[in-house]
Amino acid sequence: MAAFLLALAAILLRRPRTTPRSPLTVATRATAFIAAVCFFWSAPVTLAAVNHATGIPNVGAPLTYSSISAFSCSLIILLIQWRGGPKERIRRMVRMTVVVYGTLIIAIVALFSLADARTERLTDLDTYYANTPYMREMIALYLMGHLTSTIILSAVCLKWARDEVTGLLRVGLRLILAGLLLDALGFTLTKVTAVVARWLGYDLDVLSTTVAPPAAALGGLIYSAGFVLPRLGSAAAAERQSLAAYRALQPLWSAVKDVATAPKAEPTWWQLWWQLPSSRLYLLEANIRDALLQLTAHCDQRVGHSTYAAAVERGERHERARIASEEAMIIDGIRRASGKGDGPADPPEKFRITIDLVELANTVHRLH
Known part of the structure; x- marks a missing residue:
C-alpha cells in the first residue's frame, strides 16, 4: 500500500x-x-x-x-x-x-x-x-x-x-x-x-x-x-x-522545418516517447515560433498591407483584418524562403507574430 x-x-x-x-x-x-x-x-x-x-x-x-x-x-x-x-x-x-x-x-x-x-x-x-x-x-x-x-x-x-x-x-x-x-x-x-x-x-x-x-x-x-x-x-x-493541437501543428512544422533559416535540431523519437503530449506541444511550438521569427526577413509588408485593405473593404473587423494580414505575410514568407517567391521582399521593420499557430497551420494545410 x-x-x-x-x-x-x-x-x-x-x-x-x-x-x-x-x-x-x-x-x-x-x-x-x-x-x-x-x-x-x-x-x-x-x-x-x-x-x-x-x-x-x-x-x-x-x-x-x-x-x-x-x-x-x-x-x-x-x-x-x-x-x-x-x-x-x-x-x-x-x-x-x-x-x-x-x-x-x-x-x-x-x-x-x-x-x-x-x-x-x-x-x-x-x-x-x-x-x-x-x-x-x-x-x-x-x-x-x-x-x-x-x-x-x-x-x-x-x-x-x-x-x-x-x-x-x-x-x-x-x-x-x-x-x-x-x-x-x-x-x-x-x-x-x-x-x-x-x-x-x-x-x-x-x-x-x-x-x-x-x-x-x-x-x-x-x-x-x-x-x-x-x-x-x-x-x-x-x-x-x-x-490534438500537436497533430494540428504538423502541417505548419512540415512547411517551415525545411526552410534554410529554420532550426534543424528536431527531437528524436526516443527523446519524445516518454514525454507528455503537453511537453511535446511545448517543444514543437517553440521550434515553430523560432522558425517563423527567422522568416521575418522573407516577409513582404506590401502583401500584408494589401491583404489588410482587402479585408477591411470586405467589412472585416480590425482584429480579423490584422490577423489575415499577418497570416498572408507568413505564408508568402514561407514561399519566398523556399525560392518560390517573385521579386525581392520588403520586410517590415517590426513584425510581431501574434496569430494562433493552430489557425495558421489549418490555413497552410488547406493551401497544400
Whole structure:
C-alpha cells in the first residue's frame, strides 16, 4: 500500500513545465506522500527497526500516530483546496487546521515521553497500553483526531454531493464517502471499541489487530482514489487537447522545418516517447515560433498591407483584418524562403507574430 501511494505521488509530481504550481496540486501530492508514510511507519517490521535503532521501546508508536494525525490534517487541507473559495478564507482555514493538528502531534509526543511503556508491542500496542497512564491519553487523542477528520470530511462531502456536481467529480465524491465510511467503521470504530473494552475489563483485541489494519488500507485506497480521480481526469483531458493541437501543428512544422533559416535540431523519437503530449506541444511550438521569427526577413509588408485593405473593404473587423494580414505575410514568407517567391521582399521593420499557430497551420494545410 505504501509503495502504491508513493508511486501515485510520483505520478502527480509530473507536470508540464508551463503548468504553474497550484496549492491544490501541492496538497494532493502531500496527501499521497503522507499516506504512504503512515502505512510505512505502521508496518511491524518498520516499528521493530525504529525501536531497535533508537533503543527506545515503542518509539515507533508516536511516529505512527503523528503521521496518522498529519494525514488527517492533509486530508482536510486537500478538501479545503479542492472545494475552493475566497483565497483569504482558504488560507485561514488551512492555518487553523495546521495549528489544531500540529498541537495534537506535539501532545502525542509529549504524552509518550511521560509514559512508562517499556514492553515492546508491535501489533497490539493500542489495547496493551489502553489503561497505562499517559499512553491511554495518547491513544485516545490520536483516535479522536482521526475520527474528527473523518466526520468533517464526510459532512463536507455530503453537503457538496447535494450540489449540482457531475462527471468525475461526482464519482470522486462517492469514492471518498465510501472510503471514509469504511475507515470510520472498519478502523476507527473497531479501534475505539477494542480500547474501550480494555477500559471495561474485556478483551476484544482482535478488532484492533485483525480487523482494523486491512480496513484502514482499503478505506485509504478508496478515498485516495476519490481525491485523485478527478485530478487525473482533468489532466487527461488537458493532455488530449495538447495531443490534438500537436497533430494540428504538423502541417505548419512540415512547411517551415525545411526552410534554410529554420532550426534543424528536431527531437528524436526516443527523446519524445516518454514525454507528455503537453511537453511535446511545448517543444514543437517553440521550434515553430523560432522558425517563423527567422522568416521575418522573407516577409513582404506590401502583401500584408494589401491583404489588410482587402479585408477591411470586405467589412472585416480590425482584429480579423490584422490577423489575415499577418497570416498572408507568413505564408508568402514561407514561399519566398523556399525560392518560390517573385521579386525581392520588403520586410517590415517590426513584425510581431501574434496569430494562433493552430489557425495558421489549418490555413497552410488547406493551401497544400
